[in-house]
Amino acid sequence: MFLSVKEMELRKIRFDETFEPGQIDFSGEHLEQASPLHAAGSAELLANTEGELRIRGRYTVEMAAGCDRCLGHVRFPMDAGFDLFYRPMVFIAREEEVEIDEGEAEIGFYENGGIELEEILREQVLLGLPMQRVCRDGCKGICPVCGANRNETECHCRRESHDDRWEALRRLGP
Numbered sequence: 001m002f003l004s005v006k007e008m009e010l011r012k013i014r015f016d017e018t019f020e021p022g023q024i025d026f027s028g029e030h031l032e033q034a035s036p037l038h039a040a041g042s043a044e045l046l047a048n049t050e051g052e053l054r055i056r057g058r059y060t061v062e063m064a065a066g067c068d069r070c071l072g073h074v075r076f077p078m079d080a081g082f083d084l085f086y087r088p089m090v091f092i093a094r095e096e097e098v099e100i101d102e103g104e105a106e107i108g109f110y111e112n113g114g115i116e117l118e119e120i121l122r123e124q125v126l127l128g129l130p131m132q133r134v135c136r137d138g139c140k141g142i143c144p145v146c147g148a149n150r151n152e153t154e155c156h157c158r159r160e161s162h163d164d165r166w167e168a169l170r171r172l173g174p
């Protein structure tokens with residue numbers, strides 16, 4: 001859904017959209033959209049600004065990914081609000097001269113007369129996910145020696161195995 005500034009000049013845009021998996025591009029992020037993404041909110045052109053937009057709303061979705069440690073399937077139910085400000089791209093050039101006050105750190109930029117809602121949502125979802133995508137706090141991960149999932153099996157590989165191999169190689173040396 002394209003949020004057009006031209007339309008915002010006339011009225012505030014309200015959106016209430018559902019995006020099925022595949023409609024928002026999460027490729028290259030090792031992520032899967034496991035449920036439809038629902039987003040509702042509004043987009044408006046702020047008065048007395050040079051084209052500044054305010055886009056706010058709320059979204060819900062369930063994302064899925066492989067656990068960083070054991071590769072198991074992890075689901076992330078998300079339900080979050082957003083309140084974002086965007087300026088026309090032409091401002092970037094001037095940004096150096098303009099003093100940016102604290103509250104403006106969250107400002108983004110747009111060009112070509114508007115902004116795609118899908119792009120905003122994609123960014124919000126990526127920002128909203130935890131840095132470490134693990135299936136549980138104490139996930140023990142996969143044994144680097146035998147490949148067993150340590151959450152399920154207690155393998156008896158020695159932790160020092162890796163070092164042992166280096167030791168063996170060293171012994172082979174001159």
Ligand SMILES: [Zn+2]
Nearest residue numbers: 067070135139
């Ligand atoms: Zn895990």
Ligand SMILES: [Zn+2]
Nearest residue numbers: 143146155157
């Ligand atoms: Zn093992």
